[in-house]
Amino acid sequence: MTPNAIVYTSNTGYTEQYAMLLGKATGLPVYTLAEAEAKLAPGNHILYLGWLMAGKVQGYGKAARRYHVEALCGVGMGATGSQLEDVRKTNRLPGTMPVFTLQGGFDLSRLRGVYRLMMTVMVKTAGKGLTEKQDRTPEEDDMLDMLLHGGSRVSGENLTAVLQWYGMKQENMR
Ligand SMILES: Cc1cc2nc3c(=O)[nH]c(=O)nc-3n(C[C@H](O)[C@H](O)[C@H](O)COP(=O)(O)O)c2cc1C
Numbered sequence: 236m237t238p239n240a241i242v243y244t245s246n247t248g249y250t251e252q253y254a255m256l257l258g259k260a261t262g263l264p265v266y267t268l269a270e271a272e273a274k275l276a277p278g279n280h281i282l283y284l285g286w287l288m289a290g291k292v293q294g295y296g297k298a299a300r301r302y303h304v305e306a307l308c309g310v311g312m313g314a315t316g317s318q319l320e321d322v323r324k325t326n327r328l329p330g331t332m333p334v335f336t337l338q339g340g341f342d343l344s345r346l347r348g349v350y351r352l353m354m355t356v357m358v359k360t361a362g363k364g365l366t367e368k369q370d371r372t373p374e375e376d377d378m379l380d381m382l383l384h385g386g387s388r389v390s391g392e393n394l395t396a397v398l399q400w401y402g403m404k405q406e407n408m409r
Contacts, residue, residue: 236280237404238305241265243284244294247346249339250286250310252389257282260394261401268294277301282401286339287311288350290318290325306333306400312341312381314374315393335397340387358382 241263243254251267258265263282266275275281280303285292292309309322315338323334346354365371365379380386 236303236305237401237408238263238280238282240271240275240279240281241284242268242271242275242281242298242302244268244286244298245284245310246286246293246350247340247342249387249389250284252387253308253310253337253339253394254284256389256391256394257284257397260391260398268298271298272301275302278303280305282306282308282397284308284310284337287313287318287322287336290321292322292326295326304332305404306335306397308335308337308397310337310339312339312378314338314377316396317374333400335400337393337397338388340385340389341381342385342387344385 241254241257243250243265244267245251254265281298283295283298283304285294287309292307295304295307298304307328311318313336316336318336319334322336328334343351343354343358362379362382365375365382368375371379381388
């Protein structure tokens with residue numbers, strides 16, 4: 236089925252930006268998971284986006300219990316299209332579920348509590364590891380830059396594969 240809404244969970248705003256871009260491109264209504272609980276009846280078919288924490292797509296379990304998740308997007312710090320197998324495994328996704336990863340961003344100042352603590356440690360450990368690495372790939376250079384200086388990698392271009400999938404779904408419905 237073609238999704239009839241976009242539902243998302245965002246902590247610092249990058250996933251929200253992707254959800255809004257997708258809403259604009261598809262014309263579908265966009266809800267946070269909390270809003271959806273009040274406004275979107277169970278059983279609806281949705282495209283779900285959640286930020287990645289230790290490989291888990293935040294809110295996916297809850298969304299999947301209430302809705303038919305037609306495709307899943309995990310927004311993290313890794314490159315768009317990377318970590319797909321890990322995300323599949325960690326979230327125990329059925330093999331038939333279309334999965335996309337999107338590169339969001341990192342801003343330590345927007346994090347609170349335990350998340351801030353975890354990422355402060357991450358900046359120190361992963362940052363040190365990457366700084367000391369001699370033969371960094373361009374992807375690792377970008378990760379190091381994001382860890383040390385923060386920044387957004389949100390772009391419409393990163394949504395190409397998701398929009399292709401959505402276009403195909405629409406074609407199949409004709
Ligand atoms: C505690 C914590 C764990 C994270 N784990 C991952 C991860 O496993 N993989 C990844 O790519 N990004 C990870 N990130 C980075 C976030 O997913 C990334 O900053 C994302 O853009 C946040 O989206 P949001 O602004 O919608 O909250 C982690 C961030 C935090 C705070």
